[in-house]
Amino acid sequence: MVDTVPRTQHRPGLMLALLAFAQFIVAADYNIVYVALPDIGHALGFTAQSLQWVVSAYAVAFGGLLLFGGRLVDRLGARRIFILGAAIFGISCLVGGLATDPGVLITARAVQGLGGALLSPATLTLVNIRFEEGAERNRAMAVWGASGSGGLAAGALLGGLLTNAWGWEWVLFILVPMALLAAVAAPVLLPADERSQSGGSFDVPGALLATAGSSLLVLGLVSGPEAGWGSLRGVGSIGAGVLLLAVFALVENKTREPLIPMRLFGNRSLVTAIVVILVFQSALAGSYYLFTNYMQGVLGYDALEAGLAFLPLTIISMGASLKITGVLLGKWGPRATLFTGMLINGTGMIILALGMSTGATFWQLVPGLVVWGIGGGVTFPAMFVCAASGVAPSEAGIASALASASQQIGGAAGLAVLVAIANAGLNLDSGATPAVADVSDGLRTAMWIGGAASVIGGLLAFTLKKPGSAAPAAADAPAQQSDELGAVSH
Structure with missing residues (x-):
């Protein structure tokens, strides 16, 4: 079964609000557990070596099952998989929050990854097939991207607030009603899936x-x-x-009947987007981790203060996605928009790295956070606009999964590489506590390398075809659709 019905027919604003909400849930979960890890380790008796599996179990299941989830979307229908993924995600968060030993929590996090691997491609597919390619989809993707880029930053903020107020369990409990609400609202707000005429095998x-x-x-x-x-x-x-x-x-x-039709790799926009997403997420995932550790390990912030430090990044990135991305895509097209976003994103990370000294005040870090937030907010939706360009509705699920899989693999690779760079030169094997100045130098070096990678990765945008009809598409968008999407954006 596959979604082949006409594009948006009724209540597109409410439908987009639900899809953006689902994207926010998945994105927030990416960072929400980081600042709670010390409390989780102490409460459940994790060893220093096993604690990383609170994050890794989710990442492995999510990244490993995305392609399978994307093809299920194409075969069974995006709305069905959206509901199933949201339900699995919410229930596994509840089990994880109630866990009293490491094994239960790690298992729950792996099942949560399965839910994310179903929910993520279903959400992105619904944005791509229910909103017409061009200005209509650009506006929808801007709202979806604002929820994604904002959710990444808000995850760290919520993690700090909830851990400080009610304990580590609430970084998972908070996601339960959110995910289940999305599952309950989906039959009301999302158009029904239609039966595929192909009847192909899996x-x-x-x-x-x-x-x-x-x-x-x-x-x-x-x-x-x-x-x-x-x-x-x-x-x-x-x-x-x-x-x-x-x-x-x-x-x-x-x-x-392949899981991934090889002809998809002949789509230059999709291939370029996959590589750019890989680079962008490599820099982003590692840098969020580096900045969190800098706040707590070097400046001595507690979980609440470290979470609040992400507030400027959250607000700026969401604002950039909503207010800037759609305008740039309409005027410049995806090539220039994607390059500009990556350039600003990397520049912001480098500015932030220059301010990350042992005695820095928070206000010294704000300029870097603001520039970083603008770049990330522009880049995030632009990447996925490129990934959806020219993809048939019957293959939107697997194309979305390919883009999301590159995001997960890039995040895991970037985290591994940047953490290794940050730890280089520290005497970790002897058991001695590294000097704060040495830790700060390592984190700063890794941060600016991540920023430089983002700037260089932005050059890949010029492998995209030059825009042909981006401006006319923007002019031809239906007035009613624009009004409804504008209501969601504001």
């Missing part, structure tokens, strides 16, 4: 290979810093993952 071998390969690749990336890059779990998992994905590509070329 590519089971491809699904198994893609899931195993992606999971092992993410497992190796998140395990390298803790288990060692030369370990079986580090380089071994990465090697096995790459091998299985290579076998997967061979199998897909010989399958009549």
Whole structure:
């Protein structure tokens, strides 16, 4: 089953509000547990080595199952998978919040990753197939992107507030009513899925290979810093993952109904978007982690103060997505918009890195946070506009999953690499506590390297085709649709 019905027909503003809300939930979860990790470790008896699995179990399941989830969206319908993913996500958050030992929490986080792997491509697919390509989709993607970029920053803010006020459990409990509300609202606000006319079979071998390969690749990336890059779990998992994905590509070329139609990789916009997303998320994920550790480990902020430090970034990134991205896409097209967003994003990270000294005040860090927020807010929706360009509705789910998978793999790789850079030179093996100045230098170095990678990655935008009819598309948007979307944006 697949969504092939006409585009938005009624209540597009309410539908977009629900899709943006779902994106906010998934994005906020990405960062919400970070500042709560010390409290989780103390309360449940995690070891220093096992605590990372509170984050990694979710990342491995999410990244590994995204391609499978995307194809389910195409086969069974985006609304059905949206409801299923939101329900699994909410229930697993409840179980995780009630956990009293490490095993239960890690398992719940893995199941939560499954929910995210269903919900994320379903949400993005609904934005892409229910809003016409051009100005209409650009405005919808701006709202969706504002929720995503804002959710990433708000996750850290909420994590600090909730951990300080009610305990670590509430970083998971807060997501329960949000996810279940999305599941309940979906049948009312989302158009029903229509039955596909193709009746094709599901590519089971491809699904198994893609899931195993992606999971092992993410497992190796998140395990390298803790288990060692030369370990079986580090380089071994990465090697096995790459091998299985290579076998997967061979199998897909010989399958009549492939999980990922190889013709998708002939779409220059999609391929460019995948690579840019990989670079952008590599810098972003690692930098959020670095900044959180700088706030707490160098400046001595508690969980609440560290969370509040993300407030400017949250507000600025959401505002940039809502107010700037759509305008730039309409006037400049995706090439210039994507490059500009990545350039500003990387510049903001470098400015922030220059201010990250041992005696810095918060106000010295604000300029970097503001510039970083503008760049991220513009880049996030622009990347996914490019990923959806020219993709058929029947393949929107798997295209969305490819874009989201690159986001997860990029996040895991960036975190591993930037943390390794930050820790380089620290005497971690001897058991001695590194000097605060050394920690600050390492975090600052890793931050500016992440910023430089973002700037360089922005050059990839020029591999996109030059815009042909971006301006006319903006002029032809229906007035009623513009009014309804404007109501959501404001």
